[in-house]
Amino acid sequence: MTPLPDRYCPTDGVRIPGASLAWCCLSCHGPLDLDFSPTPAPLKSLTGRVNSLWRYAETLPLAPPTISLGEGRTPLVPLTDDISAKLDYLMPTLSFKDRGAVLLAELALRAEPRRVVADSSGNAGTSVAAYCARARLPCTVYVPFGTSAKKLEQIEAHGARVELVDGGREAAGAAARRAADQPGTFYASHVYNPYFLHGTKTYVHELWEDLGGRLPDVLVLPVGNGTLLLGAALAVAELYGAGLLDRRPALWAVQAAAV
Numbered sequence: 001m002t003p004l005p006d007r008y009c010p011t012d013g014v015r016i017p018g019a020s021l022a023w024c025c026l027s028c029h030g031p032l033d034l035d036f037s038p039t040p041a042p043l044k045s046l047t048g049r050v051n052s053l054w055r056y057a058e059t060l061p062l063a064p065p066t067i068s069l070g071e072g073r074t075p076l077v078p079l080t081d082d083i084s085a086k087l088d089y090l091m092p093t094l095s096f097k098d099r100g101a102v103l104l105a106e107l108a109l110r111a112e113p114r115r116v117v118a119d120s121s122g123n124a125g126t127s128v129a130a131y132c133a134r135a136r137l138p139c140t141v142y143v144p145f146g147t148s149a150k151k152l153e154q155i156e157a158h159g160a161r162v163e164l165v166d167g168g169r170e171a172a173g174a175a176a177r178r179a180a181d182q183p184g185t186f187y188a189s190h191v192y193n194p195y196f197l198h199g200t201k202t203y204v205h206e207l208w209e210d211l212g213g214r215l216p217d218v219l220v221l222p223v224g225n226g227t228l229l230l231g232a233a234l235a236v237a238e239l240y241g242a243g244l245l246d247r248r249p250a251l252w253a254v255q256a257a258a259v
Helices: 053-059 097-111 123-135 149-157 169-180 194-200 202-210 227-241
Strands: 076-078 084-086 115-119 139-144 161-165 185-187 218-222 250-254
Touching: 053 202, 076 202, 084 202, 097 123, 097 185, 097 194, 097 227, 115 123, 115 169, 123 139, 123 149, 139 149, 139 169, 149 161, 161 169, 169 185, 194 202, 194 227, 202 227, 218 227, 227 250
Parallel strands: 115 139, 115 185, 139 161, 218 250
Antiparallel strands: 076 084
8 A cells, every 4th residue: 555645734844644634734833735646647548547546546645445426527617619517416425525535534544543523514525424424434523603503514425424513614623623622533624634634635636628728717706714725726836747647727716705
């Protein structure tokens, strides 16, 4: 089995061995980056590969998984002559979060924890719960009071335990992080764990392939915590650095107004 790359803190340089269950910098407690600089495969070499995000194996920090649900390769649909939409709501759990969750679950399988914990107000919790079920890993998702009943049903339908937390989204995250500090716990965080971003970046690798080795002038991406945006930036840097793009597209972030 290929050794896992180290994680490191971009602020103070602290390094965490790849197999460690540590989920943040041990000095500043900030999120970690992955010491991983892949070179994407040329366009022609992708022909005939598996029809999922795992076709971009050279860019992924884990070997092809044992727990795939067929995530990735969502359609790109023209809306006008100049605008197209990528339909990631056709992913296995109806969200782009599956791109990152499959890497987190595969990583957790290697770590062999006693349990997996996550925090979410909806889509990420559903996705992590689904992939943990596929991996047969016990999973607890911390959610804030007021989370949609339908979202809770989705999480529980995959066999995960739901912990309702007084307060808002930040309170749920704090509760999950306290649980993550317990021995034998894997924190499947879509904010702190860099493997998640290396999953979401496949969104852009797919666009590049579907458009014949180019990207649009502008990518408009929805953001909450920004994991799709950050993954997109990773993919653009990889493709441009490998000489597979002649220019970088603009990345526009769009966030819903508070209501």
